[in-house]
Structures are given as structure tokens and as C-alpha cells.
Amino acid sequence: MANVKVPKLPTIRRLPTYLYKLSEMRKAGVEIVATPELARYMNLGEIVIRKDLALTGVSGQPGVGYKVRELIEAIKSYLNWDNVSEAILVGAGSLGSALMGYEGFEEYGLRIIAAFDADPAKIGTEVRERSVFDIDRLEELTRRLQVRMGIICVPADQAQDVADRMVAGGIKAIWNFANVSLKVPDDVIVQREVIAGGLAVLSVKMSRKLVEEDSQE
């Protein structure tokens, strides 16, 4: 797999949260946002906020704040989300259906255009208004549609086979939700996603908080 080094990963992970807040503000007609307001929302210090946003090339006006619209454009441009990327998804089960049903991805530059599955009961149906194709057609259709991004939502023991098919179909970026590491050629990027990682952090924070509360009693 391509060993792409990305600086400022924690900042990059926070940028969608800024984007969400800023989009809500824009919808509400807000034109300027002050750093303290963003700091409260993000639960971070104002210095961190300024550093985060400086990464996008935008600096706020001292004593005034940031122009909401300008900041939205800068964040989208930095994340390369100003051009919508089309993706295919494999595994139209619980998780895959939920991802396809999330309309917010378009805001984040991702459009899932089709799904693939191995279950004859699902092939030929529509899930969340996307056609579900036979997995055996993945290479052919992906090439024809010239899609570069693939999302894996199959059981872990099927994920490598699906990744191989994606690579054969010309996919260059894989968002992998199956909890397994994948072997892919050097020119393919894989991002492995584990929702339970966030839950683990929450659980540890919760248990520490409970211990602190117990010791105060």
C-alpha cells in the first residue's frame, strides 16, 4: 500500500466537525464566526482553533473572526471535498445500507453511485435508491464507470477478496470498514475505519470519570 504521510492528522480529523458547524451557521444566515464561539463548540482552546484553521490558509481578522462562507470553501478545498468523488460500495448489509442512506456525504464530497453484493436476494434490488449489482460484475462496471474509490462493508473474511476485485477494477482508494488489514499494491491507498475506536475512548473516559467521582464521595 502507498505509504502516504499526512501531517496534522488530528487537525484533519477535526475539520469535518468545523465544516458541520459552519454549514449550520451558514444555513442560519450567520456571516462571521468568532474564534471563542468555535472554541466552545469544539471544546478546544482558541490557540488550537487558530492553528487548525491556519492549515486551510485562512486567517481570521483579530477581534472580528472568520468569514463563514470563506472558511467553508477553504476547508472543502483543503480536504479536496470541493469536487465530489464517486464511489462504489460492496456489502449492502446493515452498515452498507446505513452509509448509503447518509445524505450528508455529498456535503463531504462523496457520492456512492452503486452497490455490489454476493447475496442473490439482494442482487438486482435497490438499497437507498442505489442499484445492487452482482459482485462478479464489480471489475467490469467499476472500469466502465471510471470510479476510483471503493467502500468495503463485507464480513472480514471476505474483505481481501473484495479489495483484490476493486484493485482489478481500477480502484485507487479504499475506505475499509471490515476490521482486517488489507494487502494492496503501492499505488492504492487504504483507510481502515473502526467506529469502536471512538467507543473505546469514550469507555475509558467514562470509567476514569466514574473513578474520580467515586473518590470524591
Ligand SMILES: NC(=O)c1ccc[n+]([C@@H]2O[C@H](COP(=O)([O-])OP(=O)(O)OC[C@H]3O[C@@H](n4cnc5c(N)ncnc54)[C@H](O)[C@@H]3O)[C@@H](O)[C@H]2O)c1
Ligand atoms: N468499522 C466499523 O466500525 C464497523 C461497524 C460495523 C460493522 N463493521 C463491519 O462491516 C462489515 C459489515 O457489517 P454489517 O453489520 O453491515 O454486516 P451484514 O451481514 O449486515 O452485511 C454484509 C453484507 O456483505 C455481503 N457480502 C458478504 N460477502 C460478500 C462478498 N464476498 N462480496 C460481496 N458482498 C458480500 C452480504 O451479503 C451482506 O449483504 C463487517 O465486516 C463488520 O464487522 C465495521
